[in-house]
Amino acid sequence: MKTGQLAELLRREFGFSGEESGSMCMAEEIVQNCRKSPALSAQEDDGITKEELLHFMISDLNYLLNPNALQVNEDTLQSPLAHYWISTSHNTYLKSKQVGNCWDGSDGEPIITHGRAGCSAVLFKDVIQAIKEEGFQTSSLPIILSFENHCCAKQQEMMAFYCITILGDLLLNEALEEWPIEPSMELPSPWALKNKVLIKNKKLTSRKQESRKPSRKKVYPSNDHGIIRIQIEVGLESGAENGEPSSLTECPQPVQLADLVNYTQAVPKMPSFADCRSRNMP
Incomplete structure (x- = not known):
């Protein structure tokens, strides 16, 4: 793709709204950044290959967002996790x-x-x-x-x-x-x-939690960290005994x-x- 064609692509497909000379300057900058052989000058107008165009598409030069908006600091990390x-x-x-x-x-x-x-x-x-x-x-x-x-x-x-x-x-x-x-x-x-x-x-959902019988605990000796391991044995209500499969039993x-x-x-x-x-x- 020639540099002039890339400039036209920027205007037509990427929504570049600047003057024609501005899109040409941007195209020349992209060509220089994406070329495998930086020694080539923009005046030679060799443009970029298909692979180099793909490199541009997935590079930081083609960010969807303003990079300044991606700065991580206390002010930008105060919104809910979701x-x-x-x-x-x-x-x-x-x-x-x-x-x-x-x-x-x-x-x-x-x-x-x-x-x-x-x-x-x-x-x-x-x-x-x-x-x-x-x-x-x-x-x-x-x-x-x-x-x-x-x-x-x-x-x-x-x-x-x-x-x-x-x-x-x-x-x-x-x-x-x-x-x-x-x-x-x-x-x-x-x-x-x-x-x-x-x-x-x-x-566990509330319904499944309510269906559990009282738990029996087994306390194991403390490990090297000094923390006691507790195993909880959970009994289920009699749904399975009545021939009804329990989803909690099937996927404990x-x-x-x-x-x-x-x-x-x-x-x-x-x-x-x-x-x-x-x-x-x-």
Whole structure:
């Protein structure tokens, strides 16, 4: 594409509203920035190749937003969490790598891998340890761990145990006092959640919570961190005994892991904003 053609493209497709000479100057600047061979001068009017045009389209030169609006500071981080675009690893294998899912390990230890895809696996607890050590080295913004969870109830208990014992005070395991999870309450801001790790996972609904029988607790000896592990055995109402399958039985959700979920609850779908308000979804 010649430089003059690029200038016309800027006016016709990109909505450049300046004078014709202005669009030509911008086109020349783009050509100089995108050329693989910077030694070529704009006067030679070799233009840019298809690959170089694609490079321009996905580069910072073609930002949709004003870069000044993307500055991160205290003033720009005071809005509710839901007002921000959150960088996510979900399905980024479409362009880069996929951050794996949580699966049962053969030795009773939960693992992280891209299930049934021939990928290598790492221990869940090792990933949590790495997040504790490195997660806030370059930024104090909150980290949301979104669990695509395929683990059995027992190994989900282990997941919760590792999150609590390894992350310690970094883990936000209950709502902040200033931002209770109540109808009409906004989510806390990223600034209020600085240096905190939030768990995104499915959570027990009120109906399922009410159907549980009183829990029996088993207290295990304290680990090296001096924290006592509590296993909660949950009994269900007699729906399954009557031949009616229980969704909670089919997909057991340990109370410990559910209790770590607060502001970032995983939901199957969002049919409407009215439905979310009726279910008190922030």
